[in-house]
Amino acid sequence: MTDEEKQAEIEKHRILLFAILDYHLEYYTGSMVFDQWDPAADFYLQEKQRTEKDCQEFRIDILQQRLDRFVKRLRDRVDLNFGNYIKERTGYEIDIFADLRHEVATIASKGKIENDEELKSVDIMLQVYRGMSADKEQIDILVNLIDERKKPYEVISKTEFPEVKHVIVQVAIPPPDSNYPVMADTVGTSKELSEAEFAELQRKNGLLSEARSPDNRRQIMTRTNGSTQNALTEVSILLKGGSGCIYCAKGTSLPIKAYWKDNNTVVIETRKEYIVDIRHEKVRSFEDVVKIEYIES
Secondary structure, three states, X not given: OXXXXXXXXXXXXXHHHHHHHHHHHHHOOOOOEEOOEOHHHHHHHHHHHHHHHHHHOXXXXXXXXXXXXXXXXHHHOOOOOHHHHHHHHHOOOOOOOHHHHHHHHHHHHHOOOOOHHHHHHHHHHHHHHHHOOOOHHHHXXXXXXXXXXXXXXXXXXXXXOOOOOEEEEEEEOOOOOOOOOOEEEEEEEOOOXXXXXXXXXXXHOOEEEEXXXXXXXXXXXXXXXXXXXXXXXXXXXXXXXXXXXXXXXXXXXXXXXEEEEEOOEEEEEEOOOOOEEEEOOEEEEOXXXXXXXXXXX
8 A cells, every 4th residue: 555545544534533423422422411521522532532643643453443343333323324424424435234234134044043143133133124114024034033033032931940039130330322231140049038138238239328319210329339548438320321420439338328309409418528539510311400419517
């Protein structure tokens, strides 16, 4: 590749990446905003800075990897509008479902889905076809593939398994707009836990208290983690668009109280002498705004 060809390729990647990052800034931000800080927007802006630096250093391989990564994010989100956007913005055509379409055609030719990865691919393609009002025959083929994949799980008799009376679910919520799935580990036990036993389990996991808003649509949790000089006590909030810490002070199991004043106001009772790492006054998830009031003794 000549120097002129390299420069042209770099410029193409710059145009495409800046366009795709601007698209994310416009359509994939606002899920969780703490005061004026939007972690998702901050991430995309940093990616634009990295892109400019990689262009200056002629790192075509890194630029291509970044472009592939963001295209995949849009594909997994079944974004049907990006193709028109990128064509109008840059003049280039990008079919974010091209590879997926080929993969699903191969699966369909086999007549069955063989693993969970193939199931995910077929499910995404089914959403694409439905969103594009594709031919009913194409949709029916994918629906049948998915139904056949699920059949073995539907016919398993419950008597083949010991009775499970209580299921413990530990959920790890990803950073807002990270594109990583929520991970949940479940542990079944034949022993039905009492309220006291379950509370003790939560306590061991660092949960000090939790409370739901009056309309039951939002939740706050006070937790402690770490030990000695690294210990923290934090209040986090869970909204429709994600979750995050709204208040954090250094110390183990500090007597911090957090509760709902109304559906859109959280009150945190704390102390002035605490060393505070995080203190937000407002958090927003799309159109849902929650204010945080502090009572310090």
